[in-house]
Amino acid sequence: MSDIWKRFPGVVANAGANLSVSRGSIHAVLGENGAGKSTLMNVLAGVYRPDEGEVRVEGVAHRFRTPADALAAGIGMVHQEFRLVPSFTVAENVVLGAAARILRRQAIEDEVADLAEQFGLATRPDRPVWQLSMGERQRVEILKALWRDAHILILDEPTAVLTPAEADELGVVLRAMADAGRSVIFISHKLHEVTGFCDEATVLRGGRTVAASVRVADTDAGELASLMVGSSPMTTERPPAHPAGPPLLEVSGLSALGDRGLPALQSVDLTVRSGEIVGIAGVAGNGQRELCQVVAGLRSATAGTVHLAGDDLTGASPRKLFQAGLGYIPEDRLGVGLAPRLSVVDNSILRTYEAHRRGPFIVAERAEAHCVDLVERFGVRTGPLDDPMAGLSGGNLQRLLVGRELSGRPRVVVAAQPTRGLDVQGVKAIQDLLVEARDEGAAVLLVSEDLDELLTLADRLVVMHDGEIVGEFDPTTAARSEIGEAMIGHGAGVGS
Amino acid sequence: MSRPVLVRREQALRGGQPLSFAIGLVVALTIGIVLLLGAGHDPVAIYERMFVAALGDPDSWSVTLNRAVPLGLAGLAVAVAGSMGLWNIGAEGQILAGAMMAAGVARIGEGWPGPVLVTAILVGGVVGGSLWALGPAVARSQIGVNEILTTLMLNEVALRLVQWLIHGPWKDPDSFNFPLAPMIPDHGRLPTLFGRAHVGVIVALVVIALFAVAVNRTAWGFELRVAGSSGATARYAGISLERKTATVLVMAGGVAGLAGGIELAGTADRLTEGISNGFGYAGIIVAALALMRPSGVAAVAVLFGAVQIGGQSIQTMGVSSSVSTILQALILFGAIGAGVLSRYQVRMVPGDPGDPGDPGGDGVQVGEAT
Numbered sequence: 001m002s003d004i005w006k007r008f009p010g011v012v013a014n015a016g017a018n019l020s021v022s023r024g025s026i027h028a029v030l031g032e033n034g035a036g037k038s039t040l041m042n043v044l045a046g047v048y049r050p051d052e053g054e055v056r057v058e059g060v061a062h063r064f065r066t067p068a069d070a071l072a073a074g075i076g077m078v079h080q081e082f083r084l085v086p087s088f089t090v091a092e093n094v095v096l097g098a099a100a101r102i103l104r105r106q107a108i109e110d111e112v113a114d115l116a117e118q119f120g121l122a123t124r125p126d127r128p129v130w131q132l133s134m135g136e137r138q139r140v141e142i143l144k145a146l147w148r149d150a151h152i153l154i155l156d157e158p159t160a161v162l163t164p165a166e167a168d169e170l171g172v173v174l175r176a177m178a179d180a181g182r183s184v185i186f187i188s189h190k191l192h193e194v195t196g197f198c199d200e201a202t203v204l205r206g207g208r209t210v211a212a213s214v215r216v217a218d219t220d221a222g223e224l225a226s227l228m229v230g231s232s233p234m235t236t237e238r239p240p241a242h243p244a245g246p247p248l249l250e251v252s253g254l255s256a257l258g259d260r261g262l263p264a265l266q267s268v269d270l271t272v273r274s275g276e277i278v279g280i281a282g283v284a285g286n287g288q289r290e291l292c293q294v295v296a297g298l299r300s301a302t303a304g305t306v307h308l309a310g311d312d313l314t315g316a317s318p319r320k321l322f323q324a325g326l327g328y329i330p331e332d333r334l335g336v337g338l339a340p341r342l343s344v345v346d347n348s349i350l351r352t353y354e355a356h357r358r359g360p361f362i363v364a365e366r367a368e369a370h371c372v373d374l375v376e377r378f379g380v381r382t383g384p385l386d387d388p389m390a391g392l393s394g395g396n397l398q399r400l401l402v403g404r405e406l407s408g409r410p411r412v413v414v415a416a417q418p419t420r421g422l423d424v425q426g427v428k429a430i431q432d433l434l435v436e437a438r439d440e441g442a443a444v445l446l447v448s449e450d451l452d453e454l455l456t457l458a459d460r461l462v463v464m465h466d467g468e469i470v471g472e473f474d475p476t477t478a479a480r481s482e483i484g485e486a487m488i489g490h491g492a493g494v495g496s
Numbered sequence: 497m498s499r500p501v502l503v504r505r506e507q508a509l510r511g512g513q514p515l516s517f518a519i520g521l522v523v524a525l526t527i528g529i530v531l532l533l534g535a536g537h538d539p540v541a542i543y544e545r546m547f548v549a550a551l552g553d554p555d556s557w558s559v560t561l562n563r564a565v566p567l568g569l570a571g572l573a574v575a576v577a578g579s580m581g582l583w584n585i586g587a588e589g590q591i592l593a594g595a596m597m598a599a600g601v602a603r604i605g606e607g608w609p610g611p612v613l614v615t616a617i618l619v620g621g622v623v624g625g626s627l628w629a630l631g632p633a634v635a636r637s638q639i640g641v642n643e644i645l646t647t648l649m650l651n652e653v654a655l656r657l658v659q660w661l662i663h664g665p666w667k668d669p670d671s672f673n674f675p676l677a678p679m680i681p682d683h684g685r686l687p688t689l690f691g692r693a694h695v696g697v698i699v700a701l702v703v704i705a706l707f708a709v710a711v712n713r714t715a716w717g718f719e720l721r722v723a724g725s726s727g728a729t730a731r732y733a734g735i736s737l738e739r740k741t742a743t744v745l746v747m748a749g750g751v752a753g754l755a756g757g758i759e760l761a762g763t764a765d766r767l768t769e770g771i772s773n774g775f776g777y778a779g780i781i782v783a784a785l786a787l788m789r790p791s792g793v794a795a796v797a798v799l800f801g802a803v804q805i806g807g808q809s810i811q812t813m814g815v816s817s818s819v820s821t822i823l824q825a826l827i828l829f830g831a832i833g834a835g836v837l838s839r840y841q842v843r844m845v846p847g848d849p850g851d852p853g854d855p856g857g858d859g860v861q862v863g864e865a866t
Contacts, residue, residue: 318732362714
């Protein structure tokens with residue numbers, strides 16, 4: 001794939017990305033969230049058409065219009081969300097849509113079993129898919145692609161749904177496929193897997209290829225990590241330091257499960273004091289999200305406590321926490337922080353609508369006044385305030401959300417990826433607001449995948465890996481490489 | 497080569513819904529002309545008759561309004577749940593359950609004074625409908641059972657229950673062994689306003705207005721709309737989804753049940769298995785045309801009622817009932833189809849067919865231009 005460009009309204013997902021995969025190898029595609037990995041893979045798999053650029057398979061240029069075209073050229077993709085019919089058997093799912101003739105159950109089950117055995121994919125062809133574990137379902141997806149004779153198999157973050165043991169098994173299967181002359185493209189941001197079973201790696205950042213087909217044997221996880229993180233073109237002046245006050249957010253021994261019921265957070269201790277920003281660095285999916293959710297009351301803890309200004313608020317409702325002075329800027333703006341189909345006014349009172357009540361009614365004038373106040377103070381550019389929120393641009397959506405959370409002068413602010421996907425101006429505006437909140441005495445917990453942002457804004461920096469805090473750094477003195485090492489789970493920062 | 501694609505408008509066109517209803521009407525009546533000519537009828541005479549029968553004079557208005565009552569309440573029962581993102585497909589069964597409970601009340605309260613009995617019948621309808629929705633409500637809110645399936649399946653159960661009642665315990669001894677329930681007492685019937693219009697028209701209008709205000713202006717309605725936008729957002733805003741889901745579904749059932757009570761005491765005068773006449777299903781269309789907004793339900797219900805009454809009236813002119821049904825369906829189909837245009841716009845784009853065209857993913861190809 002050469003010089004691939006793909007633009008979406010307001011976003012350039014691929015800005016001249018290149019990828020070259022050789023036969024019989026496992027090729028990792030690395031990058032942070034939003035680096036353009038998924039878009040590039042969707043272009044390769046025929047889901048998207050590139051605006052510019054060329055895709056060549058075995059020397060022949062292709063213009064895929066549909067995933068079926070890509071499949072015909074031998075490219076199969078296993079998506080993160082499985083596309084299986086739960087009530088069908090494994091064999092039926094494998095051949096679904098590919099078998100032109102009437103299904104002879106036994107024959108198909110035998111064929112699928114043969115194929116599975118050829119690549120060492122343990123599966124039970126006669127079982128309905130709903131009875132299978134996530135790992136087995138994934139194998140069914142892989143079998144689907146193999147059945148369609150895919151020579152290039154794309155796996156989009158395949159290990160995100162797997163237990164560590166299942167992930168290891170997957171590595172063995174992929175190696176068997178590579179040895180049989182097929183190519184595997186392995187999308188991940190877990191570096192130990194890349195160094196564990198990939199041959200080559202391509203690193204994407206900001207939609208561009210920053211390292212093409214690096215031989216994994218010639219590099220190490222630290223180097224890959226620093227390639228992924230890179231240095232952002234934006235260097236903000238470091239805001240003046242501020243003497244920290246009493247602790248306002250105290251997390252101790254906190255553990256929680258992730259969405260799939262696996263431990264995601266393990267005995268985390270963390271204190272954020274008044275007037276300081278504590279940054280959390282880490283590769284996505286290492287417990288940062290769950291930590292924020294537990295603190296904000298959106299996920300229950302399995303152990304440990306959360307204290308807000310000395311009060312034990314472990315397991316309190318999101319509303320109670322908000323009233324106790326916790327502002328929360330969730331990672332998923334449109335799905336959690338805002339109600340996109342409701343009006344700008346409705347969104348501005350999402351957390352405080354009870355305060356705008358008279359009897360059972362919400363006083364429209366008061367709600368609107370509150371909204372106008374937010375819009376003016378935080379510079380939100382909107383159309384009519386009664387129009388749905390979804391009409392606003394990303395930066396303005398976030399300004400309203402952040403403004404709403406900060407307008408009540410919270411004592412503690414939890415900000416998860418608050419600047420992700422925003423343009424330069426939007427990033428600056430949000431960062432300034434967080435610093436301002438800190439200067440007014442709030443304790444700010446900032447989770448970001450942008451290491452530069454953390455190094456610029458944070459007064460203290462902790463690194464999370466695999467659900468634990470594995471190191472703490474002084475952002476004014478720490479070396480990036482040290483932080484990078486800690487992010488991948490080994491290095492000087494790992495103390496506890 | 498260029499071709500048209502449908503592109504989602506950033507904002508739905510203001511006033512697009514009434515406009516699309518009008519467009520749908522014109523398109524349907526035009527197709528209807530062909531249909532009627534093919535069946536050997538005079539389209540002009542037929543359309544005139546439809547209009548006169550539905551909206552020509554106060555008497556026709558009274559019939560149309562009476563018809564709009566169950567349609568509007570059923571539509572409300574769907575739209576209230578829909579405001580929260582729930583699908584109440586069970587209005588039909590809830591209407592029947594309301595009618596059964598109301599008929600039961602009418603049997604017990606034969607000796608009660610008129611105003612008391614009428615009120616009791618209507619309250620009975622609400623209670624019956626609420627109870628019918630209680631099971632799906634609890635199942636959905638406590639263990640997440642899909643309310644579409646439960647409410648839909650209970651429709652059939654309600655129908656069987658009505659059949660059993662009128663064939664069995666409630667069969668009128670004076671009905672010469674026909675499966676008929678007895679008439680409700682005269683003083684239990686709804687007072688009339690004008691023509692054949694009964695007070696149910698006012699009751700329905702008040703209930704619809706109350707819900708429209710509640711959904712749009714109260715904190716309760718705010719929570720409902722937030723929950724309808726996204727469950728995760730609702731939790732973030734501190735809204736308890738479980739209780740809300742249950743109460744909203746029960747309320748929706750009560751609204752539909754009220755329609756059952758009104759039909760019993762206003763037009764049917766006795767419990768029959770046809771007392772709901774598909775109103776519960778029509779209510780889904782009413783709610784969809786009203787964009788799931790309780791405030792839009794009343795107007796849509798009157799239009800829908802007029803189409804039904806007009807369509808039925810031409811059967812006396814020798815037009816077969818299937819032609820009239822097709823005509824009604826065309827009008828609704830046209831209105832819903834044209835409604836797409838208030839949310840999408842047609843844009844010509846260059847490129848060959850098969851190209852998704854709009855990379856944002858919202859593009860829908862409608863056909864190839866030549």
